[in-house]
Amino acid sequence: MFRSRLLGTALMLALASTANATSFVVTTDTVVRGLGASTDATSDVTSSFRDDKIVRAARDDAASFVASQGAIRGVKLESALAHIRQQSPALQASDAQLAQAILAI
Template identity: 80%
Template sequence: MSRKSLFGAALLLALTSTAQASSFVVTTDTVVRGVAASTDATSDASSSLRDKKIVEAARDDAASFVGSQGAIRGAKLESAFAHIREQVPTLQASDAQLAQAILAY
């Protein structure tokens, strides 16, 4: 083999291994991003389910609260109020408005 052919083969081999390494990095990054997105979506969905359960559990208490014009305050309703205000600290709603929103939910 001539020196020129040997150099050409070495150059081709170097370029091929670099391309494979780059391809591996891109593939790995894509897989990692996909797993991270899936994990985030699962986390969001399970926290949404937990939020929904807290609010749904307070429906009966909210009905009693609204029906009694605020005289009856159940523990589940108080928990829902605290949870909602924790999730949305800038919310400017009265307990009556929140109870009505829970009933509408």
Template identity: 75%
Template sequence: MSRLRLLSAAALLAVAANSHATSFIVTTDSIVGGLKASSDATSDVSSSFRDDKIVRAARDDAASFVASEGAIRGVKLESALDHIRQQTPQLNATDAQLAQAILTI
């Protein structure tokens, strides 16, 4: 009987370890996928708006926005965000992602 309990405990431990490893892999894949999408969005914005006067004028406001974690929203940044969203309506990026993209220009 104790041998049966030992084998049952070993099997239960193996199943539990496998489920934790699988959830770790799924979580890691989700995070990496999200970071890649964010990186692609900021890369698309920074390359297509490199010479745009409205976007370039918003760099200081974008820096304040990023540094204050969104608390400071300047007029030039708001104008640039509206301009970017009008030019690229298919872009699904947050204000923070767009502000970081403006800083990379």
């Protein structure tokens, strides 16, 4: 009797740890995919606009935007975002991703 309870408890613990591990893997995969998409958008913008004067002039405004989590939107940053979107209409990146890309240049 004691042995069957011990075996049952061990089985339940094994199943519980598997469920936790699975949810951890799913969460980790989701975070990594999101980071990958952000990195791809950042590298596309960085390589395309490295020598662009409008984008390079927006660096300080981009730093303020990122540091304030989007609360501070400078004129040069707005101009650079519009310029980037006009030059690359297929680019699907948020303002925050583009501001980070400008800082990476």
